[in-house]
Amino acid sequence: MTCGKAHRSVAVAGAGAAGTLITARLLELAARCRLPLEITLIDPAPTTGRGPAYATTDQRHLLNVPATRMSATADDPDDFARWLAAHADGRVAPGGYAPRHLYGSYLADHLRQRAAIAPGTVVRVRDRVAGAVRTSGRLALRTAGGRELTVDAAVLATGSHPPSVSWAPPALRNSDAFVADPWAPGALDAIPEGRDVLLVGTGLTMVDIAMTLARDGRTVHAVSRSGLLPHGHAAAPAAPVAPADGLTGCTGLDALRRAVLRHVARTRRGHGDWRPAIDGLRPLTAALWQRLPESDRVRFIRGEARQWEVHRHRMAPATADRLAGILANGRLSVRAGRVTEAAAAEDGLRIGLADGRRLAVGAVVNCTGPQTDARRASDPLPRELFAAGLAAPGPLGLGLSTLPDGRVRSAEGPDAPLWTLGATRRGELWESTAIPEIRAQAAEVAAAVMDTLTTASPVAPRVRA
Ligand SMILES: Cc1cc2nc3c(=O)[nH]c(=O)nc-3n(C[C@H](O)[C@H](O)[C@H](O)COP(=O)(O)OP(=O)(O)OC[C@H]3O[C@@H](n4cnc5c(N)ncnc54)[C@H](O)[C@@H]3O)c2cc1C
Missing domain, CATH: 3.50.50.60 (FAD/NAD(P)-binding domain)
Structure with missing residues (x-):
């Protein structure tokens, strides 16, 4: 990345885990480049770093991933465990499962630390992004509260949609x-x-x-x-076991199912547990999903996605x-x-x-889980983006259509300076909601955004309340 010195502006919609992590990664890159970056972090929620998952105050609501795999950055895997040692009064062992509320506090601290070292600013706005249009290669965002904001780039970190109620009489x-x-x-x-x-x-x-x-x-x-x-997780989890052949030869759902069942049976024989086999599939999941023809993806969702979920999550x-x-x-x-x-x-x-x-x-x-079809979401934002030609639904209508670096594919014309991460990428990646995936996406998206910002000509952010 070539660093420019002119001031740049980015809006991040959503201040849950994904919005917090992408903002932190952008600030780190801005500090490295000494680039004055103005970030506007927009979310109607009163808190930053929580979203629905980490806002709960019920101490029985635990993370479903051990602390050692929940660090905000993959480069420093012990960061969350160290934070817990300093803040949780010994309540959580390093490889244990922390109350989710603590994780939200950790993410907010993580962002505060990054904001303190970066040039530029983070402005937190309590509002909801309601739509966007292109304007001379930039984006003009509009909020439900009537604000207008013109920025060099924007990131949608809007998470999962609330559950559908269409099943209810x-x-x-x-x-x-x-x-x-x-x-x-x-x-x-x-x-x-x-x-x-x-x-x-x-x-x-x-x-x-x-x-x-x-x-x-x-x-x-x-x-x-x-x-x-x-x-449940095993009390003493074994390391993930990758399939010997990487499942590269499988074409189609039926062949894939047979190969996965063989891998699970082999792992169970060797390790006495099926869990390491499922965990070993994690790095391959996106590639396996992308190799399936659309008809097989539909069959998977209708037939066995639930079995996958109960073993994987x-x-x-x-x-x-x-x-x-x-x-x-x-x-x-x-x-x-x-x-x-x-x-x-x-x-x-x-x-x-x-x-x-x-x-x-x-x-x-x-408790039916999130609405994954962006076309049917209760939030009008995806439909507004589709109507403006800035975005298109993802495969099978799941989330948004994206490029490999998380840039949102425009339905019309060249791609806008708009990226996304997290649940909105489910159609492209299948597994795209847990922290280990989101933190990797945050690093990739931040690098792509900064690359674009440092090669495009600058614009001062204009906010009208
Ligand atoms: C109950 C629960 C428990 C979980 N436990 C774990 C766990 O233990 N470990 C793990 O790795 N993952 C867990 N997850 C997965 C979880 O989805 C991710 O870890 C993470 O919280 C997702 O963060 P996010 O920012 O992408 O989405 P969210 O947390 O949903 O945050 C999205 C934010 O965007 C805001 N927003 C939405 N629309 C707009 C808009 N138009 N404009 C502005 N703001 C908007 C919302 O108000 C919200 O604050 C859990 C999920 C849930 C629901």
Whole structure:
């Protein structure tokens, strides 16, 4: 990268983990180049570094990745473990699973440290990016709060969309006793004490919400089409085992499935556990996904994605133990099932399931996971970008279409100075939501943005409130 000295401006939409990490990486590169960089970090949330995942204050909500793999940078893998040693009063062992709230504090500290050494500024704006248009090779952003901001480059770090509610019968969707997004601030506060609760979805979100809601005098019912629960991490995890042949010869889903099952069986024989085999696939996942023809990707999503998820995205051992406890004492019941009917009642809701069961509950919580189809998201921003020709939906409508360095592919004309990272790249990469992937993308996107900034002519940022 050739460093210029003229002042440059970047807007980052989203101040969750991805927005925080990309801002930190941009600041490091700016410091290295002594480039005065003005970054505007825009998010309606009151906090920086948290997003829904790390905003929870429930201490039972643990990271599902050990601290040693959650450092903000891959170059310094012990950074988070050192931060924990200094800030967590010995509550978390170096290879342990920290409460998620602590991780949000760590990311905010990480950004503060980078901002202190970089030339230029970070301005945090509490607002929502609502649209963008090209203007002479730059971008003019508009926010829901009526601001306009013209910048040399922008990064979308907007994370996952809230879950879809399209599965819920209208009487449920319109009920005050329906929690449409369990991670919205204060979402669980109004759930009545002493009443049973139905959680729809049986993945990691359900596990967290069940931890919070399960108590004496209440049964938490959980249903999903598969009824499958995530597996737990091993108490003493073994190192990942890569497939001997890199699975390079597999063309098509059927051949890939056979090869993966052989790899898992071989690893289980050699190591006594299937987990190292799944972990060993992680570096290959994006390439394997990209090699599948579209029809096979659709078959994978419909047929076996859930099996992949429950083996790949696992619970901390302490979470798995707690879950086993509430299942054993009957505070939680998990089954395969589908909501087909709902009716309001004086004390909550009456729910009918496809197998004929009836439940009387005080609340229903939507734990079905994020809406991954950008065309159907509740946030209008992706549709605005599609309409402006600045972006196109990603493969199968998942997230956005992107180039390998995270630049958003324009639907019309040359690509705008617009990049993205995290969940918006799911269609291109499949696995694109956990910190180990996001921190790698943050480094790549920051390098690409700075390359563009240092070769283009400068513009002063113009903000009008
Ligand atoms: C409950 C839960 C637990 C998880 N646990 C782990 C874990 O233990 N380890 C791990 O590696 N990963 C975990 N993950 C995955 C998690 O998605 C990532 O680690 C990370 O938090 C994603 O960060 P993000 O910034 O991409 O998205 P988010 O955290 O969703 O943040 C996106 C931010 O963008 C803002 N935003 C959205 N739209 C706009 C807009 N139009 N304009 C401005 N701002 C906008 C939102 O307000 C939000 O603050 C977990 C996820 C969840 C939901």
